[in-house]
Amino acid sequence: MWQAGVFVFVGWIASVCFHEFGHAIAAYMGGDKSVKEKGYLTFNPLKYAHPQTSLVFPVLFMLMGGIGLPGGAVYINHNLLRNRFWQSLVSAAGPLANLVLALILAIPFQQGWIPLQDNGWFLPSLAFLVLLQVSSVILNLLPIPPLDGYGIIEPWLPANIQRQCQKFSNWGFWIVFGLFWFVPAFSQGFWQLVFIITNQLAVEPNLILQGNSLFRQPITRAVVLAGLLGGLWLLKQQNGSNSRVYAVSSRREPGVTGLRKQLASLVDRRTGDRLIASEKQKNPHQSERWYLEKVIYDLRRHR
Structure with a gap:
């Protein structure tokens, strides 16, 4: 059902904004007031967007099997943060935002507001969206640069180890891809943990699987890919406008x-x-x- 594709895609983009807003508001509170000047204290996805990390990678991960990978591009000036505690908190704020969303989205299931037997698309899609949030939290807490899990521990590492780890930051996403594709034990352990958490949130596994099945239908994937192309076009339009503005104003x-x-x-x-x-x-x-x-x-x- 194409409605499932629209619901999940829009819901996921909204969660990406919430994730990045979490980083930005923590940085602002921690001393980096420049995030306000950069326009990060907003839920507008175009403010956070970077074509590769904001749209391409997250959509590919979703199409791979419902893995939630928040994207976005929020540059934090760590030199302005008060101390190492705030540096770690800024990194932790993104996954924390996804955890909060997972808890909110799971409320209807926990309170019994939704009948478990439903032949429509909404309930399975909502359950699948909860799964995306939970998988996002776990994935982002992996201590692999440039994921948030590494960002949490990085300020406490010796400078020489930080330098070595930074060399792999451009390959971090590909390392995660490789772990899912070529290390079955990693993939199995990851999904076991995800479903343990969703069970604790009272989200029925059958509903999640139904949502995943709906999301894998050709019409749903076509809707998601159309959303991806539309998002890339919007980014191109905005960036073209921004580049003209920056060409005039950067010197001032x-x-x-x-x-x-x-x-x-x-x-x-x-x-x-x-x-x-x-x-x-x-x-x-x-x-x-x-x-x-x-x-x-x-x-x-x-x-």
């Missing part, structure tokens, strides 16, 4: 001159330009200030 953006001076004190201009160019390839269409803050943070972090 507050703090850019000071950030360039900070960068010059860390590396020579040629190296700085190369690092910024590399960051632009990985995170296109961000502001000039965003790139400068990211490069400066990485340089100081790796020292």
Whole structure:
């Protein structure tokens, strides 16, 4: 049923926003007021979106078998956070947001508001959405960079171990893919834990399986893929608009001159330009200030 695809896709995008908002509000409370300037204190998915991590990877994981992988792109300036405790809390806030959503979505099942025998699409889809939230919490707590589980423990690791782990951050998602595809024990243990938690939330396994079955139907997958393409188109339209704005305003953006001076004190201009160019390839269409803050943070972090 195509309605199931729409419900799950829209519900999942909303949960991605809630996840990223959790990171942003924790960072704001912890001292990084720049998240407000960057527009992260919102539930607008286009503010968080990065084509690969916000849409492509999460949808692929869902189509693989109902694995909840929140995406989004929220850059936190850790230099502004008060201490290591807040750095860990910022990382933990995303999975915590998904846990809260799972608890809220499971309330109708716990309170008996919903009959267990239902031939429609809504109940199975709601149960499947609970499963996505629970799987998201467990997956994101894995201590693999760049997942949140690693972000929680990273501030407490020695600097040399942090540097070594950062080298694998671009491969983290592929490592997770590999674990699910090529390590049966990992996949089995993961899903056993997910269903233990959903059982505790009073969500019937049969309803979850029905929702998963509905989600795997060709018409449902077509709706999800259409949503993916539509989302990518919206991102392209917004990024095209943003790039024109940044081209005009980046030189006048507050703090850019000071950030360039900070960068010059860390590396020579040629190296700085190369690092910024590399960051632009990985995170296109961000502001000039965003790139400068990211490069400066990485340089100081790796020292």
